Amino acid sequence: QVQLVESGGGLVKPGGSLRISCAASGFTFSDYYMSWIRQAPGKGLEWVSYSDSGTTVNYADSVKGRFTVSRDNAKNSLYLQMNSLRAEDTAVYYCARHQVGAGDFDYMDVWGKGTTVTVSS
Amino acid sequence: SYVLTQPPSVSVAPGQTARIPCGGNNIGSKSVHWYQQKPGQVPVLVVYDDSDRPSGIPERFSGSNSGNTATLTISRVEAGDEADYYCQVWDTSSDHPVFGGGTKLTVL
Numbered sequence: 001q002v003q004l005v006e007s008g009g010g011l012v013k014p015g016g017s018l019r020i021s022c023a024a025s026g027f028t029f030s031d032y033y034m035s036w037i038r039q040a041p042g043k044g045l046e047w048v049s050y051s052d053s054g055t056t057v058n059y060a061d062s063v064k065g066r067f068t069v070s071r072d073n074a075k076n077s078l079y080l081q082m083n084s085l086r087a088e089d090t091a092v093y094y095c096a097r098h099q100v101g102a103g104d105f106d107y108m109d110v111w112g113k114g115t116t117v118t119v120s121s
Numbered sequence: 122s123y124v125l126t127q128p129p130s131v132s133v134a135p136g137q138t139a140r141i142p143c144g145g146n147n148i149g150s151k152s153v154h155w156y157q158q159k160p161g162q163v164p165v166l167v168v169y170d171d172s173d174r175p176s177g178i179p180e181r182f183s184g185s186n187s188g189n190t191a192t193l194t195i196s197r198v199e200a201g202d203e204a205d206y207y208c209q210v211w212d213t214s215s216d217h218p219v220f221g222g223g224t225k226l227t228v229l
Contacts, residue, residue, distance in 0.1 A: 035218065037220075044205075044207065044220060044221075044222050044223040045156070045158075045164065045207050045209075045220040045223070046220065047217055047218045047219065047220065050217065050218075058215075058216055058217050060217070061122075094163065094164070099169070101152045101154065101169055101170045101211075102152045102170040102171075103151075103152050105151060105152040105170075105210065105211035105213075106211055106218065107152075107154035107166065107169045107170075107209060107218075108154075108156075108164075108166065108209075108218070109166050109169075109175065111163045111164055111165075112163070113163055114163065
């Protein structure tokens, strides 16, 4: 079945780095845009970054210049390299698959269970 | 960046109809999608493209979108519908998805 499994979360000090991963299965990964979406404790959903099926990427202003999204279609995997981490980056990070909606406006139809990133000294 | 506004909370008695609004400038010209997130769980898509339901989502969940407000309607509300609900659109100016702040649905 279609599945996304995140890994790599943990505790990191402010200013540190972390790389999280998302392993996809059950669908042709290379055909889909993929996003990272985060949720800080007790807060709402915040889109972080997406990677299209090729080389196009985009980032939220809050992470631009610090985070880098990449993918390995041969390994069916999505990654997020997070540098210069701040306390406000503390969140559950979800990997999600895009689906093209009406008018070419995407929505996310499959979500992973998330991986927790905690930035604290 | 495009802004979506949701009320923090909505309360409804079991068996009644819950309506959760999502406001945005001329949101009627966009496609609106809705996610349900129960406590401690992953978000689940419940409505896409304003009013379509993914397979497995009960017919009690419906959506509408016009003018400056989109609405998620849950008919015959059950205790199990208690959750946070988020609307989402694609911001064409910045080319990325945008989420509303979320609405906590309480079943009285």
